[in-house]
Amino acid sequence: MQVDPIPMKLSLAETWAAALLNAADELAAAADLPEFITAINTNHRLWRMLMEMVPFDGWTMLTRHDADFAVTKTCGHGIGVNDGDVTALVEINQRAARGLVPAVGHHAPAMAHH
Numbered sequence: 332m333q334v335d336p337i338p339m340k341l342s343l344a345e346t347w348a349a350a351l352l353n354a355a356d357e358l359a360a361a362a363d364l365p366e367f368i369t370a371i372n373t374n375h376r377l378w379r380m381l382m383e384m385v386p387f388d389g390w391t392m393l394t395r396h397d398a399d400f401a402v403t404k405t406c407g408h409g410i411g412v413n414d415g416d417v418t419a420l421v422e423i424n425q426r427a428a429r430g431l432v433p434a435v436g437h438h439a440p441a442m443a444h445h
Contacts, residue, residue: 348428350377355424358417368409374420375405381427393430397423 341349354374361367378401401423404416 344431347381348432351381351424351428351431355421355428358424359421364409371405371409371412374424375402378402378405393423393427397426 354370354377357366357370358374361370378398382398382402401420404412404420
């Protein structure tokens with residue numbers, strides 16, 4: 332039996348939060364090198380787009396250092412990334428998602444409307 336998806340509209344912040352959480356899950360679950368490289372590259376593209384689209388002064392849940400870490404640690408296809416870096420990247424993604432969507436965490440929405 333085929334189940335049709337429930338039509339749902341997400342806000343931009345909810346869409347970004349879902350993408351960040353999905354990327355965190357993929358990083359945490361990567362069981363082999365191809366999965367890890369795919370997850371790290373996906374995370375890199377996600378953070379590059381996010382930082383280009385959202386003015387950083389509108390962020391309340393991360394420091395600039397965290398965002399820069401997320402971009403720079405993921406830019407080399409996983410070269411030089413250790414377990415501690417992966418843990419930090421997962422936590423940064425989760426913290427960013429909580430900041431974007433109050434239902435995911437206790438913070439207010441963190442995207443400024445300029």
